[in-house]
Amino acid sequence: MNLRDVTVIEHVEVQGGYRLLVMDAPDIAAQVQPGQFIHLQIPDLRDALLRRPFSIYNAENNRLSVLYKGVGVGTRWMADLKPGDPLSVMGPLGHGFPIAEAGGYPVLVAGGYGMAALYIAARESRQKGTAFFGGASAGDILCVPEFEALGWEVRVTTEDGSLGMKGIVTDAMDEWLAQNRPEGEPEYFVCGPSGMLKAVGERAMKAGTKAWISLDNNMCCGVGACLTCVQKIRTADGAWEWQRACREGPVFECREVIWDGEESVEHRTSNIEHRTKS
Amino acid sequence: MSDVSVNIGGIRMKTPVMVASGTFGYGPEYADLVDLSGLGAIVVKGICVEPTLGNMTPRTAETRSGMLNAIGLPNPGFEGFVEKHMPFLRQYDVPVIVNVWGRTLEEYADIAEKFDSVDGVAGLEVNVSCPNIKEGSGLFGTDLNMFRQAIAGMRERTRLPLIPKLAPNVSDIKSFARTAEDCGADAISLINSYPAMAIDINTRRPKLANVTGGLSGPAIHPIAVKLVWEASSAVNIPVIGMGGIMTWEDAVEFIIAGATAVAVGTANFVNPLTAIEVAGGIREFLDRNGMASVSELTGTLET
Numbered sequence: 001m002n003l004r005d006v007t008v009i010e011h012v013e014v015q016g017g018y019r020l021l022v023m024d025a026p027d028i029a030a031q032v033q034p035g036q037f038i039h040l041q042i043p044d045l046r047d048a049l050l051r052r053p054f055s056i057y058n059a060e061n062n063r064l065s066v067l068y069k070g071v072g073v074g075t076r077w078m079a080d081l082k083p084g085d086p087l088s089v090m091g092p093l094g095h096g097f098p099i100a101e102a103g104g105y106p107v108l109v110a111g112g113y114g115m116a117a118l119y120i121a122a123r124e125s126r127q128k129g130t131a132f133f134g135g136a137s138a139g140d141i142l143c144v145p146e147f148e149a150l151g152w153e154v155r156v157t158t159e160d161g162s163l164g165m166k167g168i169v170t171d172a173m174d175e176w177l178a179q180n181r182p183e184g185e186p187e188y189f190v191c192g193p194s195g196m197l198k199a200v201g202e203r204a205m206k207a208g209t210k211a212w213i214s215l216d217n218n219m220c221c222g223v224g225a226c227l228t229c230v231q232k233i234r235t236a237d238g239a240w241e242w243q244r245a246c247r248e249g250p251v252f253e254c255r256e257v258i259w260d261g262e263e264s265v266e267h268r269t270s271n272i273e274h275r276t277k278s
Numbered sequence: 279m280s281d282v283s284v285n286i287g288g289i290r291m292k293t294p295v296m297v298a299s300g301t302f303g304y305g306p307e308y309a310d311l312v313d314l315s316g317l318g319a320i321v322v323k324g325i326c327v328e329p330t331l332g333n334m335t336p337r338t339a340e341t342r343s344g345m346l347n348a349i350g351l352p353n354p355g356f357e358g359f360v361e362k363h364m365p366f367l368r369q370y371d372v373p374v375i376v377n378v379w380g381r382t383l384e385e386y387a388d389i390a391e392k393f394d395s396v397d398g399v400a401g402l403e404v405n406v407s408c409p410n411i412k413e414g415s416g417l418f419g420t421d422l423n424m425f426r427q428a429i430a431g432m433r434e435r436t437r438l439p440l441i442p443k444l445a446p447n448v449s450d451i452k453s454f455a456r457t458a459e460d461c462g463a464d465a466i467s468l469i470n471s472y473p474a475m476a477i478d479i480n481t482r483r484p485k486l487a488n489v490t491g492g493l494s495g496p497a498i499h500p501i502a503v504k505l506v507w508e509a510s511s512a513v514n515i516p517v518i519g520m521g522g523i524m525t526w527e528d529a530v531e532f533i534i535a536g537a538t539a540v541a542v543g544t545a546n547f548v549n550p551l552t553a554i555e556v557a558g559g560i561r562e563f564l565d566r567n568g569m570a571s572v573s574e575l576t577g578t579l580e581t
Contacts, residue, residue, distance in 0.1 A: 001310045003550065041548060047342045049495055049524075049548050088549070090311070220338045220345070221547040223311075225303035227349050228338040242332070242352065247307075 001093060001223070002028050008085045009063065016139030018069050018113060020057070021081065025064040028091050032059035034121035035096020035191075035214055035251045038066065039222035041088040042074045053219045053246070055117035055191070056092060064089070067116035067142065093222050094250050097121040097189050097212050105129045105182035108152065109200050111169055111192025115143050117214050121189050128152045129186075130176065134169025134196070138162040170199045177203075185209050194259075201254030211254040217245040232258035280564035281571045282557060284318070284539050286516045287439040287464025289373050289400045291318040291539060293557035294572050295529065298520050298543035299323055299377035299403060299443075300349065304363040305370070311550045318539060318557065319373040322363070324405045326379050327389050329355035339476050339485035344495030344522070345544060346474055348488035351379060351405075356392050364398055373400035375441065383431050386418070390432035390440070402438050404429065404463075407445030407470040419445030419470070422453055429461040439464040441518065444509065446472050446498075451505045452512035459513045467518035467541065468509055469502045495544040496522040503535050510536025510577060524552070526559020533560070536577040 010022040028038065039051040052074045054066040070076050081087070097118075100106040108118045108131035115133055122131065128151035135141050137160045144154045156164025157172040165172050169192070177186075188211035190200045197213040204211035220228040224247035233243040233256045240258050243249065284294045296319040304322050305314060314320060332352025339346045354362060359376075367374045376399055380386035386404070393399050406428055407419030418428045429442055442458045444451060446469035458466045471492025476485040484490070502521025510517040519532030520541035529540045545552040560572070569575055 003311045048340060049343065049544070050340050050345065051548060090550075218336055218338070221301075221307070223303075223307045223550075225301065225307040226338065226347070226547060227332065227352060228335075228347075230332075230335060230337070230352075 001091065002031075003088070003090045004028060005086050006064070006089050008081050008083050008087055010083060011081050014067065014142060018067060018140075018142055019079070020065060020067050021078070022063055022065040023087060023089065024062060025089060026062035028089060029059040029062055029064045032056055032064070032092045032120065033096050034099075034124050035117055035212075036092040036094050037117075037222075037250065038064065038089050038091030039093060039219075040066075041090075042077055043085075043087065048073050050220055051090065051222060053093075053222055055214070057116040057119055059092075059120065064091075067113055069113055090222060094246055095248060096251050097214070100125045100127055100129075100187055100189070101185075101210075102126070103184050104187040105184040107173075107186045107188050108132065108147075109134075109169060109173065109188055109190045109192070109196070111135070111196040112140060113142060114191035114196075114214075115147070117191040118189055119143065119146065122147055122150050122152055127184075129182065130155060132157065132169050132172050132176075133164075134158070134172070134192070136160065169196060170203070173200070173203065177207075188212065190214065197254070197257075198259055201257070204254055212251050213254050213257065215245045215250045215252065215257070217250070219246050222246050234258055280561055280569055282561045282564065284516075284572050286319075286518065286539055287401065287441065289319065289375070289439055291373060292316070293318040294533070294539040294560065295553045295557040296321055296375070296518065296539060296541040297546055297553050298541040299405070300347075301543040301546045304359070305367050308546070308550045312554065315371040316554050316557075317372050318553070319375050319400065320367065320370075321375045321377055321403055321541065322359075322367070323353060324351045324377045324379045325353050325356060325359045325389065326351070326381070327356050327385055327392070329353065329358055334487040336485065336487055339491070341474075341476055341493065341495075342497065344493050344497035345547075346476055346486055346491035346493055347471065348486045348491035350488065356389060360396055364396065368398040374398055375401045375403050377403045377405050377443070379405035380428075383424075383427050386428045387431040387435045390438070391435035394436040394438055399438060401464070402432075402436065402440055403467055404432065404440060404442040405470070407443055419454075420448050422457060425454060426457050426461060429458055429463055433462040441465045441467050443470055444468040444505075445470050446501060446505055446521075451509050455509040455512045455517075459515050463515060465516040465518060465538075466509060466513065467520060469498070469505050469521045472498050472501065494522065496524050496528075498522050499528055499531075503531050506532050506537050507535035507579065523556060524548075526556045526563065529556045529560055530563055530575070533572065533575050534577070534579050536579070538572065538576050
């Protein structure tokens with residue numbers, strides 16, 4: 001983990017409000033593992049103090065990039081960032097996706113700009129499987145050529161039917177699972193809204209396969225100090241404990257996660273281990 | 279060059295800038311980024327006798343020029359803390375001040391006694407003013423009689439320096455400051471976060487699971503400066519000023535108002551190096567003004 005003042009190299013609108021921000025950040029870029037994030041300080045945003053976490057889209061050749069949509073106070077302000085601007089970046093942070101199991105069949109599932117968090121995992125995976133991208137409409141489906149270029153089969157779903165199959169991403173998954181028997185056991189790598197994470201997780205649990213889900217919990221410090229982003233995580237003895245999405249996560253195996261409203265199980269108190277990461 | 283070291287009730291600090299409880303975890307969270315030995319002191323997140331779960335989520339919400347928190351003091355309990363976190367903290371040449379709290383007078387006294395024999399603990403900051411604990415703790419900070427009993431009870435059970443952390447939401451801060459001194463406290467720190475809330479107008483639900491929380495960050499800095507000024511005028515023990523420090527100038531205001539040391543809180547979440555940078559800024563300010571030490575600046579407000 002580093003804290004660096006980096007320089008913006010490129011900041012462009014990709015499509016429909018989605019923007020790509022590329023930074024020159026050699027030492028951070030060199031450390032990035034699939035599914036990790038960075039914590040950005042938006043300069044001059046005087047009355048909104050806190051850093052904002054962003055999934056890392058890509059990290060190569062000394063460059064670090066994020067793909068995001070302008071939705072809140074911070075990201076709206078970011079629209080004005082231009083090449084040459086300085087930016088304070090902390091990262092890389094968190095525990096991301098594992099490498100796909102040998103002999104399995106990796107399946108990526110992304111909702112909205114969730115595919116941004118999956119790109120490095122897609123590249124690093126030795127086996128290339130199927131990627132399901134879902135969004136509200138065609139303008140929300142990003143990076144299909146990039147994933148295809150890595151050797152993945154991309155299947156698109158939109159809620160309005162403007163691109164790919166009409167429906168939600170799990171509809172496409174269900175249809176595919178019913179028609180195909182992939183060689184090797186499917187292993188899911190998932191990033192998107194929590195309803196989608198839960199839905200994919202349920203399918204994986206039912207089928208007895210693994211689903212690695214990247215949680216989008218609100219964060220404050222990003223390094224595990226403030227305990228804002230805690231998630232109920234199942235313990236080996238059937239109880240639960242808080243773990244920090246920013247430190248032990250953001251990626252968890254779906255069986256570990258206890259969602260809000262689930263039958264409550266006994267808790268184990270604050271058994272947070274401080275794993276050290278370089 | 280000016281000497282920025284200070285002595286807070288027997289705790290000798292290399293700089294007058296500490297990191298505030300709850301904003302720096304137990305130390306390892308920021309150890310990759312910050313030279314912990316360069317801090318005035320580390321004040322760890324609040325510890326009580328037994329392990330505690332804390333509040334449900336959402337636990338924080340950003341607000342204009344600040345943030346609300348209602349974390350609810352989750353902690354591994356005395357034994358868990360000493361076992362898991364003290365070995366790490368002992369590696370550094372920095373005073374470790376443990377923030378402690380209880381739900382009852384007995385728990386306050388018990389936790390003080392337990393820490394009395396722990397190697398590597400420089401002092402105890404007493405959290406009587408967490409706005410997010412439903413049972414007891416809030417009242418220990420706002421009811422003068424309960425406050426007196428908590429501090430006096432702890433004093434009997436420990437030789438460690440005791441630093442009560444005062445609540446800002448009282449009608450007369452001076453009476454709490456004086457009571458702390460009368461009960462044998464070695465210093466006082468203030469302010470804790472200010473009770474506050476925020477509402478999501480679309481769902482008409484509070485932004486925090488706990489409904490209310492504590493406001494921190496630059497939004498409360500002027501409130502804190504005023505209370506530090508009042509409290510320091512009432513006592514002879516050192517005062518640690520905190521509340522919304524983002525820059526060295528914010529810290530110097532506290533010192534002029536009467537603080538001997540300061541603590542950086544919310545700013546750690548934005549720039550973890552704030553405490554180090556603020557200490558550097560204070561040193562340069564003293565140099566520029568021909569002052570040999572922090573004590574020459576403390577309480578020099580001209581009215």
